[in-house]
Amino acid sequence: MSSTFEALVEIIADTSDIPAEEITPDKNAFTDLGIDSLDFLDIAFAIDKHFGIKIPIEAWTEEMNDGKASVDDYFLLSRLSERIDELVAAKNS
Template sequence: MAADTSATFDKVADIIAENSEVSRESITPESHVTEDLGIDSLDFLDIVFAIDKAFGIKVPVEKWTQEVNAGEKPAEHYFVMKNLAARIDELVAAKGA
């Protein structure tokens, strides 16, 4: 991971640990948010809310879910931690553009 994405990963992992019963140590860049970490839908909403606030963005969860359900993107593209961090960096960059 690039340096900034690594920082984003750390921040998101901290948020997940604070908003769920997942321990911080168990979260790795390769972790799938739901399949590996077992985040349920309510915890996921709290996590997205915390990410929105922390990064000043609006994580487009509905759009991502639609793309995954339509087979346009693999779930890993959005929901594996290192990729989630990269998507968040893209959203932050787009906001500042």
């Protein structure tokens, strides 16, 4: 597992009641882990602070609502981890 994914697991486990061993790359944060949008605000806050980024939740939501992206595109945990890496790389470039 990447260090980003490990940090993501720690954040989700700390901000929810989900055991770390259940938080695996093939899980979708919403549909598999049962995280709701309010819980995800806490997770987004922790991710933003940990990585020094701003997860574009509004833009992602708009894309999903417009049918341009699926929930898995952003919230499958392996994908979310990749998105975080992309945002960190963009911030540092």
